[in-house]
Amino acid sequence: MIKLEELAGQCGEWLRGSGPDSDIVVSSRIRLARNLADFTFMRKCTGLDRASIERTLRERLGRIKQWNTVSFLDVNSLDEVDRQFLVERQLISRELADADGSRGVLVDANEQFSVMINEEDHLRIQVMNSGLDLMGAWERINRIDDMIEKHVTYAFHERLGYLTACPTNVGTGMRVSVMLHMPALVLTRHLERVFRSLQRISLAVRGLYGEGSQAMGDFYQISNQITLGKSEEELIAQVSEVAQTLIEYERKARNFLVENGLKELHDRVSRAYGLLCTAQTISSEETMALLSSVRMGVNLGLIQDVEIPTVNKLFIHTQPAHLQKISGTALSTADRNIERASYLQRHLGRQAHDESAENN
Amino acid sequence: MKCDRCDKQATFHITERVGEQEHWEERHLCENCARDYLSKPSEADIQSSLASALAQHLKIGQTAEELAKLDQQTCPMCGISFLEFRSHGRLGCPHDYLCFEPQLMPLIENIHGEKVHTGKRPRRIAKGLDQQTQLIRLRKEMQQAVQKEDYERASQLRDEIRELEGDA
Numbered sequence: 339m340i341k342l343e344e345l346a347g348q349c350g351e352w353l354r355g356s357g358p359d360s361d362i363v364v365s366s367r368i369r370l371a372r373n374l375a376d377f378t379f380m381r382k383c384t385g386l387d388r389a390s391i392e393r394t395l396r397e398r399l400g401r402i403k404q405w406n407t408v409s410f411l412d413v414n415s416l417d418e419v420d421r422q423f424l425v426e427r428q429l430i431s432r433e434l435a436d437a438d439g440s441r442g443v444l445v446d447a448n449e450q451f452s453v454m455i456n457e458e459d460h461l462r463i464q465v466m467n468s469g470l471d472l473m474g475a476w477e478r479i480n481r482i483d484d485m486i487e488k489h490v491t492y493a494f495h496e497r498l499g500y501l502t503a504c505p506t507n508v509g510t511g512m513r514v515s516v517m518l519h520m521p522a523l524v525l526t527r528h529l530e531r532v533f534r535s536l537q538r539i540s541l542a543v544r545g546l547y548g549e550g551s552q553a554m555g556d557f558y559q560i561s562n563q564i565t566l567g568k569s570e571e572e573l574i575a576q577v578s579e580v581a582q583t584l585i586e587y588e589r590k591a592r593n594f595l596v597e598n599g600l601k602e603l604h605d606r607v608s609r610a611y612g613l614l615c616t617a618q619t620i621s622s623e624e625t626m627a628l629l630s631s632v633r634m635g636v637n638l639g640l641i642q643d644v645e646i647p648t649v650n651k652l653f654i655h656t657q658p659a660h661l662q663k664i665s666g667t668a669l670s671t672a673d674r675n676i677e678r679a680s681y682l683q684r685h686l687g688r689q690a691h692d693e694s695a696e697n698n
Numbered sequence: 699m700k701c702d703r704c705d706k707q708a709t710f711h712i713t714e715r716v717g718e719q720e721h722w723e724e725r726h727l728c729e730n731c732a733r734d735y736l737s738k739p740s741e742a743d744i745q746s747s748l749a750s751a752l753a754q755h756l757k758i759g760q761t762a763e764e765l766a767k768l769d770q771q772t773c774p775m776c777g778i779s780f781l782e783f784r785s786h787g788r789l790g791c792p793h794d795y796l797c798f799e800p801q802l803m804p805l806i807e808n809i810h811g812e813k814v815h816t817g818k819r820p821r822r823i824a825k826g827l828d829q830q831t832q833l834i835r836l837r838k839e840m841q842q843a844v845q846k847e848d849y850e851r852a853s854q855l856r857d858e859i860r861e862l863e864g865d866a
Contacts, residue, residue, distance in 0.1 A: 375792065376833035376859065382776040382790035386841070458788070484821070491833070491863045492820050493792040498806070499815025501792045505806050508795075510817040567812020 342420055346655075346663040350427065350449030350466070353654065355646035357469020361637040362585050364517045364557065364650065365466050367428075368475045368574075370483055371502045371511035372461040373493040379503040380458060388440040388456055395455050398489040399444060405485075407447035414441055419668065422659035428466065430454055451482060458503050459511075461486070470581055472514060472574045480570075499566065509566030514574050516581040521556040521634045522591035523584075555626035555653060560584070592638060607635030611644075615687030619675040625656050625682070644686055652685060701728035773797045775831050793831040829862055836862070 352365045373379060377391055396410055413421060413434060421435040430443050434457045441456035454462040463486070465479040493501040500511040507513075523529045560580055562573045595603045610631035614620075633649045635641040654660060661677050662669050669677055701708040706728035769781035778790030780798060789795070795802060807813045836859050843852040 373792065375831075376837050376863070378776040378791040378834055379789055381786065381788045382778055390841075480818070483818075487820050487822060491822065494820050495792070495795060495815075497814055498795060499817060499819075501795055503788045505789070505802060506809055508806060509810065509812075509815045512817075564810045564812070566806065566810035566815055569817040573817075 342423060342663060343666070345427070345449075346423070346660060349647075349651045349654070352449065352466040352468045353647065353650040354468050355650050357467060357471045357474075359585050360469035360646070362518055362520070362588050363470040363581065364519055365468060366470055366472045366475050367464065367466045367515045367517070368472065368479045369462055369464040369513050369515075370479060371459040371500065371507045371513075372463065372483070372486070373501060373503070374460050375491040375493045377460065380456060380460070381503065383456075385439055391460055392440040392442055392455050395461070395490070396442070399453070399486060401489055402485050405444075405446075408444050409447070410442055410444050412442050414439065419659050419662050423663050426654060426657040426659050431457060431462070433457055434462075451478065453482075453486075459507070470516060470578070470585070472516070472578050476570060476574055506563075507565050510568070510570050510573065512565055512570055512573060513561055514577045515559050515561040516577060517557055517559045518581065518584055518588070519555075519557055519630070519633060520584065520588045520591075521630050522595055523588050524556045526591045526594060528587065528591055554623060555630045557630075592634070596638065603638075604635075604640050607631045607638075607640050611635065611641055611686070614682050617679045617682070619672075620679045620682065621675055622657060622678070625678060626653065629653055629656075648685060652682065656681060700726075701731050702726050703731040704728060706730070768801065771798070775834055791831070791834055793834070796831075833859060833862055 352367075355364075357363075357366075374391065374394070377383065377387060380388075383391070399405070402408075411424070413424070413430065416424075421430070424430040424443065425432055425435050427449070429445055429449065429452045431454065434441055434443070434454050437456070439456070441454075443455065444453040446452070449466070451463065451465045454464070463479060463482055465475045465482070467475045467478075495501055499509040502508050502511050520529070560577060562577055565573070568576075610628040614625070614628050614632065629649060629652055632641060632644070633646070636644060636646055636649060655664065656678050658669075658674055661674050661681065664681070665677055700706070708726035708728055769784065770779060772779045773790055773794050774797065775793040776790035778794060780801065783789055783794070783798070789798075803813060836855050840852050840855040840859070843849070843855060
């Protein structure tokens with residue numbers, strides 16, 4: 339059984355900052371929407387039905403032998419901070435966190451996959467890989483889907499494919515997403531090229547992360563809009579292709595910044611780093627913006643004393659619920675800002691180095 | 699050009715394609731509004747494009763009277779009315795895809811630009827959707843039998859469910 343306190347201390351496989359193009363692509367994610375054939379969709383489920391779906395799935399999926407490191411978390415009985423914690427970690431959706439009634443999530447110990455129960459569909463399977471690795475994610479999720487299918491009967495239609503509560507997901511039930519870090523495109527105000535490159539195919543671009551709904555840290559997520567009429571491989575190829583284009587744009591923008599003002603760029607990322615190492619109180623928003631600069635600085639070799647996995651981790655660990663789980667107590671916004679600054683100091687700069695030197 | 703949402707100069711010109719057909723939505727936004735727009739949760743957007751596609755489709759060739767009649771139509775399996783689906787964008791059960799098929803198919807085509815699934819298929823398919831939806835009915839009956847403490851009937855129904863699921 340996973341303890342959330344233990345999770346808080348470690349970090350998911352997908353944050354390790356490796357894999358193809360991981361300087362720009364943080365993670366590749368695939369989710370599949372599936373429903374059981376013998377229950378109504380969530381909208382027409384009574385409380386009893388919800389409980390019965392959860393019980394059935396827990397019991398049947400508990401039979402999967404390969405899943406000995408998979409734990410079930412009863413989301414309905416978690417308090418708000420714990421639910422928010424799982425959202426920040428991207429193990430569950432905001433919808434699942436905010437819903438009512440029986441619901442839960444199966445989480446693998448390395449956080450490489452999770453299976454939400456009673457979200458918009460009975461099952462939402464998700465796999466996350468580090469870097470641009472959609473085919474790897476597809477192979478894994480396809481295997482997981484096969485394993486689950488041995489124990490349940492999915493709602494499936496000969497012509498329409500997997501049946502989902504919302505017709506926008508029918509067919510493959512698949513959403514393929516790539517999360518990209520594009521600070522140079524934002525800085526050079528070329529982000530609109532991103533949209534132009536998306537005109538030819540139906541893809542969605544979204545901002546990501548943050549306390550509010552605001553796009554922060556220059557992270558953007560692209561994903562397929564349609565789910566019917568194309569095979570899983572075709573949908574993946576489409577998203578991959580656009581991701582490649584965006585990577586190319588971002589690299590060009592970074593080169594431009596290096597060639598036309600290396601001093602300014604170096605100054606900018608160094609100041610960001612300095613602030614993060616020395617601030618005594620800092621908001622989530624400011625942290626995101628500064629970490630984004632630092633992340634680019636590390637990738638361009640302008641900052642040497644911190645590594646990408648650490649920066650990736652800090653984006654998640656400095657969010658509100660994480661700070662509260664790590665410090666073990668509920669914190670007001672003002673207290674969080676102080677705790678955040680102290681957490682950053684412990685993990686960046688001189689203090690962090692001294693500590694690791696002592697440990698060695 | 700001014701931003702669609704405020705008085706600032708629009709610097710972002712976003713063209714989003716809805717479905718595969720030549721259906722475009724243009725937005726002209728300043729940097730701040732563009733960021734705000736981009737950070738909106740995607741489901742809300744999908745929801746709004748679904749609602750607009752649905753509204754568009756229903757406007758064509760239907761009188762108010764016909765529309766009202768359509769809204770009253772309900773699924774015998776889960777009891778959802780077409781109106782309820784139309785207002786929330788979520789279906790009630792797999793059988794809705796059959797009983798609302800004439801209304802849903804043009805909508806699905808509008809969203810996806812296609813109407814036939816070509817991807818993965820489950821290895822174990824319950825024998826046709828008709829029989830799958832029988833499962834929902836059987837399960838309901840089984841629940842009722844259990845409530846009435848008619849365990850003999852309940853176990854009979856359980857066997858029927860197992861058979862349909864191909865669990866043997």
